[in-house]
Amino acid sequence: MALARRGAATLVCRDMKLGVIGCGKMGSALVEGAIRAGVITASQVSGCDSHPAAAAAFAAATGARIADGIAGLDADTYLLCTKPHHAAAALAALPAGDARVISVAAGLTTGWLEARVPAGVRVVRCMPNTPALVGKGAAAYCRGAGASDADADAARLLLGAVGLAVELPESLMDAVTGLSGSGPAFVYIMIEAMADGGVRAGLPRAESLKLAAQTVLGAAAMVLETGLHPAALKDMVASPGGTTIAGLAELEQRGMRSSFIEAVHAAARRSAELGAS
Ligand SMILES: NC(=O)c1ccc[n+]([C@@H]2O[C@H](COP(=O)([O-])OP(=O)(O)OC[C@H]3O[C@@H](n4cnc5c(N)ncnc54)[C@H](OP(=O)(O)O)[C@@H]3O)[C@@H](O)[C@H]2O)c1
Numbered sequence: 001m002a003l004a005r006r007g008a009a010t011l012v013c014r015d016m017k018l019g020v021i022g023c024g025k026m027g028s029a030l031v032e033g034a035i036r037a038g039v040i041t042a043s044q045v046s047g048c049d050s051h052p053a054a055a056a057a058f059a060a061a062t063g064a065r066i067a068d069g070i071a072g073l074d075a076d077t078y079l080l081c082t083k084p085h086h087a088a089a090a091l092a093a094l095p096a097g098d099a100r101v102i103s104v105a106a107g108l109t110t111g112w113l114e115a116r117v118p119a120g121v122r123v124v125r126c127m128p129n130t131p132a133l134v135g136k137g138a139a140a141y142c143r144g145a146g147a148s149d150a151d152a153d154a155a156r157l158l159l160g161a162v163g164l165a166v167e168l169p170e171s172l173m174d175a176v177t178g179l180s181g182s183g184p185a186f187v188y189i190m191i192e193a194m195a196d197g198g199v200r201a202g203l204p205r206a207e208s209l210k211l212a213a214q215t216v217l218g219a220a221a222m223v224l225e226t227g228l229h230p231a232a233l234k235d236m237v238a239s240p241g242g243t244t245i246a247g248l249a250e251l252e253q254r255g256m257r258s259s260f261i262e263a264v265h266a267a268a269r270r271s272a273e274l275g276a277s
Helices: 002-014 025-036 052-062 084-092 110-114 130-134 149-160 170-181 183-200 205-226 230-237 243-253 256-276
Strands: 018-021 045-048 077-080 099-103 121-127 137-143 163-167
Touching: 002 149, 018 025, 025 045, 025 052, 025 077, 025 130, 025 149, 045 052, 077 084, 099 149, 110 121, 121 149, 121 170, 130 137, 137 149, 137 170, 149 163, 170 183, 170 256, 183 205, 183 256, 205 230, 243 256
Parallel strands: 018 045, 018 077, 077 099, 099 121, 137 163
Antiparallel strands: 121 137
8 A cells, every 4th residue: 555655655756747936045955856856857847937037047947948927837736835924926827727836935825825726626735945055844734625645645646755754743843944944034034143162162163053053953863863862972972071961961950951941831832922913
């Protein structure tokens, strides 16, 4: 069953005609990633952008064809990559018929998208994050009411080409926004603060910043690649009476753990508030 599903998923992209609506940062990153990963070829992709310079840069980077507008796209799969406030106009320009829209527009629900696509068009909502721009994204996606396994597979393969992609119920998208959507900013200030600590301990600024960033990258890779619980990995480097346990005690005393828990929760609550307004 799993094998059959994987085979079907590969076919989804082999036959796909992808039309990119909005060839800015996220549209370009997803298409470049998908081509690099061999998920699709440039000949399967056409794109349009209201900004001619963005369209030209997209064509140069991907080798895809540029269309004059949405009507000129040759597509059965539309990748909606405009800012959220441009999405309604873009969806209104879609032709009716058997097609899917994969939307990365932050905060736009499947219900909102479905109310604006023509009859017969199915939707998948995605929440990528900025590290997708360097191929290290963490994204979630959820299906609209009419979306099929093939529609979900298409989203997973495109998002998976630029990082991790997980399918979740739509009710958890605010939590995803709070964690992986806002999380990069939390980690940036952690890296900055660790680098400041290094400078305080005498390291040159440039080396301190590189060491801090690489330490975060390495620790994340240890969690993902070993499958060990972070607490087990932490215990492995905290020797009795040593340097690491001295630092950990400081972090616990200053509430670092609860700060992160509350930061993610606050961002998720704010996402829900914005979605309701
Ligand atoms: N960047 C990220 O890391 C990130 C992370 C998570 C989610 N997202 C989501 O991804 C979406 C795109 O973000 P982005 O950063 O890639 O934005 P961007 O770089 O501004 O790209 C969007 C492009 O779409 C164009 N556009 C607007 N309306 C259009 C239409 N009707 N037809 C064709 N093109 C149209 C815009 O042109 P004009 O500038 O001329 O309007 C712009 O070039 C957003 O909805 C955002 O919420 C982005």
